[in-house]
Structure formats: structure tokens, C-alpha cells
Amino acid sequence: MRTEAQESWLAWSQRLGGGYQDFHAFDLSAPTRVLEWIGDKGVFIAGYESLKKNEILHLMLPPRLSVKENQGLFPERDFKVSHGGFSDRAILELKHVPDTRLLVTSGLPGCYLRLWHITEDSDVIKAVSTISVQEKAGDLWPRLAVFSMVPRVLHGVQLSSLQVVDLESWKTTYSSGVTDSEELSNLQVLDGDTFAFCCTSGRLGLVDTRQPWAPLENPSPSPGSGGQRWCAEVKDRGQGPGPCFSSLCTDGQLCLLDARDLFHPVSSVQCPVTTPSPDPELLRVTWAPGLDNCLAVSGFDGTVQVYDVTSWEGMGSQVKPLFTHRGHIFLDESKGDTAPLVTTHTWHPCKPRTLLSSASDASLHVWDWVDPRPSC
Amino acid sequence: MPEIRVTPLGAGQDVGRSCILVSIAGKNVMLDCGMHMGFNDDRRFPDFSYITQNGRLTDFLDCVIISHFHLDHCGALPYFSEMVGYDGPIYMTHPTQAICPILLEDYRKIAVDKKGEANFFTSQMIKDCMKKVVAVHLHQTVQVDDELEIKAYYAGHVLGAAMFQIKVGSESVVYTGDYNMTPDRHLGAAWIDKCRPNLLITESTYATTIRDSKRCRERDFLKKVHETVERGGKVLIPVFALGRAQELCILLETFWERMNLKVPIYFSTGLTEKANHYYKLFITWTNQKIRKTFVQRNMFEFKHIKAFDRAFADNPGPMVVFATPGMLHAGQSLQIFRKWAGNEKNMGTVGHKILSGQRKLEMEGRQVLEVKMQVEYMSFSAHADAKGIMQLVGQAEPESVLLVHGEAKKMGFLRQKIEQELRVSCYMPANGETVTLPTSPSIPVGISLGLLKREMAQGLLPEAKKPRLLHGTLIMKDSNFRLVSSEQALKELGLAEHQLRFTCRVHLQDTRKEQEMALRVYSHLKRLLPTLRTQVPRCCWCPGPTRMRNWGASLPHCSRRVSPRPLSGHTTHPGLWLCLATVPTRTWALTSAL
Numbered sequence: 001m002r003t004e005a006q007e008s009w010l011a012w013s014q015r016l017g018g019g020y021q022d023f024h025a026f027d028l029s030a031p032t033r034v035l036e037w038i039g040d041k042g043v044f045i046a047g048y049e050s051l052k053k054n055e056i057l058h059l060m061l062p063p064r065l066s067v068k069e070n071q072g073l074f075p076e077r078d079f080k081v082s083h084g085g086f087s088d089r090a091i092l093e094l095k096h097v098p099d100t101r102l103l104v105t106s107g108l109p110g111c112y113l114r115l116w117h118i119t120e121d122s123d124v125i126k127a128v129s130t131i132s133v134q135e136k137a138g139d140l141w142p143r144l145a146v147f148s149m150v151p152r153v154l155h156g157v158q159l160s161s162l163q164v165v166d167l168e169s170w171k172t173t174y175s176s177g178v179t180d181s182e183e184l185s186n187l188q189v190l191d192g193d194t195f196a197f198c199c200t201s202g203r204l205g206l207v208d209t210r211q212p213w214a215p216l217e218n219p220s221p222s223p224g225s226g227g228q229r230w231c232a233e234v235k236d237r238g239q240g241p242g243p244c245f246s247s248l249c250t251d252g253q254l255c256l257l258d259a260r261d262l263f264h265p266v267s268s269v270q271c272p273v274t275t276p277s278p279d280p281e282l283l284r285v286t287w288a289p290g291l292d293n294c295l296a297v298s299g300f301d302g303t304v305q306v307y308d309v310t311s312w313e314g315m316g317s318q319v320k321p322l323f324t325h326r327g328h329i330f331l332d333e334s335k336g337d338t339a340p341l342v343t344t345h346t347w348h349p350c351k352p353r354t355l356l357s358s359a360s361d362a363s364l365h366v367w368d369w370v371d372p373r374p375s376c
Numbered sequence: 377m378p379e380i381r382v383t384p385l386g387a388g389q390d391v392g393r394s395c396i397l398v399s400i401a402g403k404n405v406m407l408d409c410g411m412h413m414g415f416n417d418d419r420r421f422p423d424f425s426y427i428t429q430n431g432r433l434t435d436f437l438d439c440v441i442i443s444h445f446h447l448d449h450c451g452a453l454p455y456f457s458e459m460v461g462y463d464g465p466i467y468m469t470h471p472t473q474a475i476c477p478i479l480l481e482d483y484r485k486i487a488v489d490k491k492g493e494a495n496f497f498t499s500q501m502i503k504d505c506m507k508k509v510v511a512v513h514l515h516q517t518v519q520v521d522d523e524l525e526i527k528a529y530y531a532g533h534v535l536g537a538a539m540f541q542i543k544v545g546s547e548s549v550v551y552t553g554d555y556n557m558t559p560d561r562h563l564g565a566a567w568i569d570k571c572r573p574n575l576l577i578t579e580s581t582y583a584t585t586i587r588d589s590k591r592c593r594e595r596d597f598l599k600k601v602h603e604t605v606e607r608g609g610k611v612l613i614p615v616f617a618l619g620r621a622q623e624l625c626i627l628l629e630t631f632w633e634r635m636n637l638k639v640p641i642y643f644s645t646g647l648t649e650k651a652n653h654y655y656k657l658f659i660t661w662t663n664q665k666i667r668k669t670f671v672q673r674n675m676f677e678f679k680h681i682k683a684f685d686r687a688f689a690d691n692p693g694p695m696v697v698f699a700t701p702g703m704l705h706a707g708q709s710l711q712i713f714r715k716w717a718g719n720e721k722n723m724g725t726v727g728h729k730i731l732s733g734q735r736k737l738e739m740e741g742r743q744v745l746e747v748k749m750q751v752e753y754m755s756f757s758a759h760a761d762a763k764g765i766m767q768l769v770g771q772a773e774p775e776s777v778l779l780v781h782g783e784a785k786k787m788g789f790l791r792q793k794i795e796q797e798l799r800v801s802c803y804m805p806a807n808g809e810t811v812t813l814p815t816s817p818s819i820p821v822g823i824s825l826g827l828l829k830r831e832m833a834q835g836l837l838p839e840a841k842k843p844r845l846l847h848g849t850l851i852m853k854d855s856n857f858r859l860v861s862s863e864q865a866l867k868e869l870g871l872a873e874h875q876l877r878f879t880c881r882v883h884l885q886d887t888r889k890e891q892e893m894a895l896r897v898y899s900h901l902k903r904l905l906p907t908l909r910t911q912v913p914r915c916c917w918c919p920g921p922t923r924m925r926n927w928g929a930s931l932p933h934c935s936r937r938v939s940p941r942p943l944s945g946h947t948t949h950p951g952l953w954l955c956l957a958t959v960p961t962r963t964w965a966l967t968s969a970l
């Protein structure tokens with residue numbers, strides 16, 4: 001039977017203001033740290049346990065979530081496993097190569113890339129090849145991003161090992177060529193020739209692969225108290241005006257930067273999060289593809305926070321989230337001592353206020369939040 | 377024949393009718409006898425000609441087992457027993473026995489009376505069929521005959537649903553029917569003990585799904601109901617009389633309390649009667665928690681839920697009504713539906729045609745009803761998903777798993793998962809395809825104490841996971857198997873021990889000294905033949921002149937005895953012994969003693 005806390009949360013979620021339009025909660029057999037879209041109807045998830053076989057699953061969204069309005073009558077609220085594969089290593093990064101049936105993954109142990117093929121006549125995801133990209137670098141693994149036009153993968157553990165590799169020939173088509181061993185935390189492809197990188201130190205850069213290494217970048221922010229770590233995300237081009245870089249720090253700082261002047265952030269705020277974050281590697285900040293100036297933040301605890309950055313300015317102001325998803329905490333079945341941590345989240349590519357979030361207790365939520373502000 | 381054969385006659389990659397034929401150690405059992413709801417002709421019945429082309433079904437089948445009352449598992453039973461012809465026992469649980477005939481009659485009425493179908497079973501046939509039913513209790517071992525026994529396990533899913541273990545000697549098969557691994561308010565989760573059957577047959581319809589949590593489904597349901605009554609509309613919830621209705625009532629009652637709602641909720645009378653009738657059955661099939669709740673209060677003494685009167689349907693204002701039948705095809709639910717369908721403010725949760733999107737329905741007398749009310753289809757039925765299937769297989773620990781209800785192409789991953797994670801083979805036959813499982817039935821053998829003690833005296837402790845080689849003689853007498861030492865066997869049988877020796881002469885041309893050669897041959901052979909005994913008696917290493925004997929006649933002569941002496945306390949162990957002797961022409965002899 002439900003506890004008091006769970007009962008009251010559900011009752012609260014009935015109310016429209018601050019509530020959910022739609023909410024689905026699933027229990028996976030293992031937690032995932034990746035949520036990668038394939039089209040707008042499917043996502044990939046993968047296990048990250050170190051000592052056992054992990055599964056990569058291609059999940060089809062419940063039909064309910066695929067239709068614009070509830071035109072059809074779909075009782076199905078379940079995810080369907082459309083394809084699955086096995087990996088003997090933990091998977092920490094997974095990218096789908098657009099317009100292909102290929103996936104690229106990386107993880108631990110070792111610094112390697114693995115290419116997978118989603119077979120057509122069966123439901124199995126087969127590992128096609130594995131290449132080692134550099135010497136083992138402790139607990140680090142290559143970050144990934146994929147180019148679409150010509151299938152290429154951008155990968156790197158540190159700035160020095162940043163490379164672009166062609167997926168058919170496995171030839172390196174671009175290298176940073178630097179000796180800088182700063183650790184990378186994010187890589188993001190922006191178009192056929194440019195990509196962005198973010199280092200754990202907070203150093204950001206935009207790179208044009210048509211030229212030898214000459215990134216447009218900012219200097220690393222002044223080192224704060226030890227253990228700080230940054231991650232970032234760049235808005236998609238054509239997503240509206242305003243700063244396009246957002247970078248997030250484990251101390252709760254969120255900076256907005258404009259690509260034209262990475263030296264001077266447009267604004268920087270302090271998010272109300274528990275610090276220090278228990279697992280700095282889980283930090284994630286994402287821009288909403290369907291809304292202007294909204295972003296989501298997770299990785300500090302069991303919540304996902306949505307912010308509207310429109311009126312942000314100046315440095316150091318305290319901000320409040322527009323919406324906080326607390327589902328992972330309230331529906332936590334594990335009764336363990338540690339509350340679950342949100343491992344990753346992603347926005348639905350078409351439905352503007354729908355997000356997917358997963359947590360360390362193997363829960364996967366799909367939620368559609370209601371904007372609490374009165375519409376003007 | 378120590379093999380198990382399984383043939384799905386329906387199910388097996390076809391979601392629709394379940395009907396599986398199992399042949400186990402010469403006994404033939406039919407599991408479920410379902411109707412395919414999607415067809416209107418003979419295709420809705422399983423193809424019984426697979427069972428036997430000629431000859432009576434009663435002679436061929438030892439029994440029929442029905443897992444639960446859903447029509448896709450029991451719908452073809454009267455057709456099978458009365459029109460095709462079967463007079464043997466039909467096993468099912470008590471609630472299934474009580475509810476089956478009602479659903480069958482309901483279905484018959486619609487097929488024949490409403491749709492005018494011919495070649496359908498009659499009411500009398502349903503009654504005659506049910507006379508052949510033998511009801512069983514959970515965990516009760518039922519002897520079908522002196523070799524075949526069956527046992528029912530709790531399956532969750534619906535009232536009275538069971539999983540069955542079918543056992544003949546040391547071979548067994550478990551059939552799950554439909555089951556559910558997550559408990560809900562009124563039904564517990566399926567459970568089975570570590571019975572380690574040779575084969576587990578399980579449905580896999582939902583194997584590739586990851587289910588939305590119950591709380592979210594309920595939340596959605598409550599939200600829709602609440603929104604409708606808030607704007608003054610009426611909510612019609614067609615349900616089957618059993619189980620699920622109680623669950624939703626409890627849910628609504630709790631919600632009404634919390635939200636302090638005053639909108640009336642009604643139960644149609646047909647529902648109340650049926651529910652009370654099955655109250656007794658119902659209560660023993662629920663879990664402890666529910667039993668306590670129902671003991672505290674009568675099932676229908678809800679604060680906010682009252683009995684329905686037809687006239688209320690015309691009352692203005694919001695209300696919620698639970699009505700039967702669930703598929704909205706007749707009776708009270710249909711009547712109410714007609715009244716409320718024209719109003720957009722109303723909402724119904726409902727069945728078939730409407731589900732497929734039709735908004736204009738043809739009623740009796742050619743009346744056309746335009747459906748303006750909102751319709752939501754909420755599925756609360758409980759099936760096992762991928763996680764649940766893995767759990768159940770983990771509980772029962774079968775040697776192999778057979779999946780029914782899935783599409784082969786879409787099951788490659790699940791099959792791999794089961795085979796890898798649970799280390800069992802996984803089969804997925806199509807309809808009409810027979811899967812044959814070889815089994816290795818275990819034969820119990822008694823071991824003599826003396827033999828056992830002697831083995832223990834060798835010093836090594838027995839290990840459960842490491843098989844050890846034991847030498848002895850198997851005596852089969854009067855369907856009794858005993859393993860005794862060879863001397864014991866000889867004594868009992870009054871035989872004398874014989875020793876046979878085989879000798880092989882090998883010529884080796886080499887300039888090295890005999891001793892060195894002897895060592896080389898010995899180590900070479902030792903490497904190749906790991907079982908080569910090391911107890912080579914020293915006397916065999918003697919160089920010196922010998923006389924050649926006839927090949928194979930006996931051992932080459934040596935100035936000392938060459939044959940290995942029996943070592944104290946052991947009979948001569950069979951195997952390869954190396955006895956080396958030198959002869960002027962450097963002949964080496966290899967002796968094998970049997």
C-alpha cells in the first residue's frame with residue numbers, strides 16, 4: 001500500500017497548476033545513463049554496471065505519447081522493446097548515427113568505441129566492431145558526438161585526443177593536434193563542419209573542422225574550491241534569439257554565454273540545488289527544443305528542474321525553477337538509505353513540454369509538465 | 377520415451393486462442409482451449425485435427441486443463457467437448473469453474489441470438505461440458521491417473537487464474553497461462569516454488585513491454601473522471617462483474633474522500649448480485665491484506681457508492697456509474713451508454729467498435745447513435761512484462777523455456793536474454809509446429825555402504841558441484857537399481873573374477889640407453905594419456921636379456937614378475953598400465969589390463 005507521502009503527492013499532481021498533463025513511470029531492469037532519441041518515436045537506453053552483461057534497448061514510446069492529440073484510443077501506456085543487444089562493458093555514452101541503423105557507444109573499462117548495427121529482420125542489436133582509441137586513461141572514457149551527412153563520430157577523452165573518425169573507413173579525418181590534456185565533459189556537433197566542446201574545468205570552445213585547430217573559446221573560469229566540474233549544452237541553430245551556450249557547474253552555478261563572445265557570459269545564476277552534487281559526472285543541462293529560452297537541469301539529486309532564462313541577467317542572482325519534477329523521489333520503491341539520483345534526462349523532440357528522465361533506481365519517467373504561469 | 381513434445385494448436389506466435397498439446401512420458405494433456413475473438417468462422421477454434429486424425433480424442437488425451445476464464449483460454453471448450461467430442465476430465469480452479477459457464481453463455485447469446493450464427497454450441501452443450509469439470513484447489517496434488525499428476529499455483533491476473541504443473545514420474549512441465557508478477561489491490565502476484573520442471577511454457581505477449589506503473593494508470597483514470605464530473609458530465613464505466621470493478625471502487629472511494637467530492641457513484645444491480653455471489657470464492661483468492669479489509673467492512677458498503685436504479689440515468693448533473701457488461705454489447709451498460717452518448721460532457725471507458733474509432737453506431741432497429749461523449753480506453757488488466765517473465769523463470773528454475781504468444785522475429789532478443797541470463801534453452805514454436813525436448817530422466821540408484829565408505833576413505837571430500845568418477849557394478853534386479861563394488865557383485869552372482877590383458881609390441885629404433893628410452897616413452901605416453909597409472913611397479917624397469925614370446929600371447933619375459941600386483945585394499949583397477957621391459961631388439965610393451 002502507498003505511504004502517506006506518495007498518496008499526497010499523487011493528489012497534488014491532480015491539480016492543474018504545478019501539475020502534470022501526463023505522467024508515466026516505468027521500471028527498467030537496470031538503470032541507464034543514456035537516453036538517445038531515434039526519430040521521435042523511439043529512445044535507446046543502456047546499462048552501466050561494471051561486472052555484468054549490460055543491455056542496450058531500443059524502446060518505442062507508448063503510442064499515446066506519439067500522437068499530437070489523443071485522436072486514437074490507445075490503452076497502451078507501455079514502452080515496447082523493439083530491439084535489444086548485450087554489452088559486456090558498462091555503457092556511458094551512446095549516440096545514434098542519423099539516417100542509419102548504426103549506434104556508437106563508449107564506456108568503461110578502456111578507451112574504446114564500439115559500433116552497433118540494429119538488424120532489420122530480427123530484434124537484435126549486434127556489435128559490429130570495437131576500436132581502441134587511446135591508452136586506458138584511468139576512469140575516463142571517450143565522449144561522443146556524431147555528424148550526420150557523412151557518418152563520422154567525434155570522440156575524445158581529453159582535448160589532446162579529440163578526433164573525428166569516419167565510420168566506414170575508420171580513418172581519422174580531423175584531430176585537435178594539441179597536447180593539452182584537459183579532460184572533456186561534453187561534445188556536441190552543431191552542423192556538418194562545426195562542433196562545440198566543454199571541458200570539466202569549464203573551458204568552452206567552438207571548432208570549425210575546415211581549419212586546423214583554432215577554436216573560438218573562453219578561458220577556464222578561475223578555479224574554485226576543488227572538485228568543481230562543468231558541463232554544457234549549445235542551443236540548436238534557429239532556436240530563437242538569445243545566448244546559445246549554457247554551462248552548469250557542480251556548485252550550482254549556471255552560466256549563459258553568447259557564441260560571439262565566450263569571454264563574457266551574458267548572465268550567471270545560482271540554482272537552488274543541493275551542493276556539492278553527489279556524483280559530478282551525472283550533471284546535465286539541456287535546452288528545450290520546442291520552447292524559447294527554457295532549459296532543464298539534473299544530476300544534483302532526484303529531481304529535474306526546468307528554468308525559463310528569458311529574464312536572467314547579471315551575475316550571481318538566485319533563481320527559482322519554473323517546474324521541478326520530483327517523481328523519482330516520491331515513487332522511489334527501493335526504500336534504501338540513499339535517495340535515487342537522476343542519471344540523465346532529455347526533451348521530447350516534438351512535444352514542447354514533455355521530458356524523459358531516468359534515475360539510479362532504474363526508474364524511467366515520461367512527463368508533460370504544465371506551465372504554472374497564467375497565460376497572458 | 378524420455379522426451380517431452382509440445383505443439384501449440386493456437387497461441388504459438390498468434391495472439392488469440394490458446395491451446396497447447398503436451399506429450400510427457402507417454403501422457404497427453406491439452407492446455408487451455410481458447411477461442412480467437414477476431415474471427416467469426418471456424419478459424420476462431422483451434423485446429424483439433426492435429427491431435428489425432430482418427431480415433432477418439434477421449435482415448436488419446438489424458439486430461440484437459442483450463443488456466444482461467446478468459447474466452448481466449450476457454451471459449452472453445454464446449455465446442456471441443458460436445459461438438460468434436462471429448463469425455464475425459466477437464467481440470468480448472470473453483471472460481472474458473474464458477475465463472476466460465478457465465479462468460480460462455482454470454483458469448484453464445486451474442487453470437488447466436490444477436491449475430492445469428494449457426495454451428496455454434498448451445499446452452500445445453502455448455503452445461504454438459506461443465507459436468508466434465510473437476511475443480512482443484514491451489515497447491516493440491518491431483519492424481520489424474522496412477523502416473524500423471526497435476527498441481528495448480530496462484531497466477532494473479534484474474535480471479536481464479538492458475539499456473540499448472542504437470543508431472544509424470546521425474547518429468548514435469550509447468551504451464552503458466554496468463555499471469556502477473558506485480559500484485560494489485562485485490563489480486564496477489566503469481567508465485568511458484570523452485571519445482572525445476574523440465575520445461576516451463578509461458579506466454580510472452582507482453583514480454584517485450586515495459587509497463588507503466590499502476591499509480592500512473594490510476595492517476596490518469598482519476599484525472600479523467602475528475603475532469604468530467606467537475607464540468608458536470610457523467611462517467612460510464614463498463615466493467616466485468618469481477619475483480620477489477622472492486623479495485624476501481626476502492627480507488628474512487630479513496631479519491632472522493634481526499635478531494636471531498638459529493639458527486640454520486642453508482643453500481644448497477646446486476647453487478648452487485650454477481651459480485652456477492654462470488655464473494656466467498658473471491659476472498660480466498662486474494663492476499664492477506666485484502667482479506668483483512670473485507671473482513672472489516674462489507675464489500676459494498678462504500679460511503680460514496682450506492683446501488684444504481686435505471687431511473688437515475690436520467691438525473692441531471694454529474695455522476696459516475698459502473699455497469700456491466702464490460703464490452704458494452706448489451707444490458708445495462710449499453711442502455712446507459714445510449715442515453716449519455718450524445719453529450720460531449722460525458723465520458724465512458726469502453727469496448728470494441730468505439731475503440732476502433734467509430735463515432736456512429738448502429739443500434740437495434742436501425743437506429744444510429746452518434747457518439748459525442750469522450751471515450752477513454754483504460755487497460756487495467758495485468759500481464760507479465762519482460763521483468764516479470766524473468767522473475768518467474770528465476771523462481772521455477774526450469775531446464776528449458778517455451779514461449780507462446782510471441783512473434784518469432786521479435787523475440788530474438790528475449791530468447792538470447794533468457795538463454796544467457798538464466799542459462800536455459802528457449803523455444804518458440806509456431807502454430808502446429810512440434811517442439812521435442814529430449815529429457816534425461818533421473819534414475820535413482822542405491823549405493824552399497826561399503827562402496828561409499830571405500831570412496832570416502834580415499835581422502836577427498838565430496839563436492840556438490842564436482843562430479844567424481846566412481847567404479848562399481850550396477851545390478852538391476854526386480855526394478856531395483858544398486859551400485860555395489862565389483863567383488864560384492866561377483867560374490868552375489870557367484871562368479872569368479874577374470875583378468876584380461878592385451879599386449880601390444882612396439883619396435884623403437886634408437887641409440888639411446890634403455891633407461892633413458894624408458895623414461896622418454898613413459899613421459900610421452902603420460903602426456904598423451906592422462907589416466908595412465910603411475911603405479912608402475914619397479915620390477916618392470918629391469919634391463920636385461922629376455923626372451924621373445926609370441927605376439928599377444930603373454931607379456932614379454934622379464935627376470936622378475938612383470939604384471940602389476942594388485943595393490944593392497946584395491947581390486948585391480950581397469951585402465952592403462954605401462955609395463956616396460958627391454959628386449960635385445962628394444963621392444964617395448966604396453967599393457968592394458970581390463
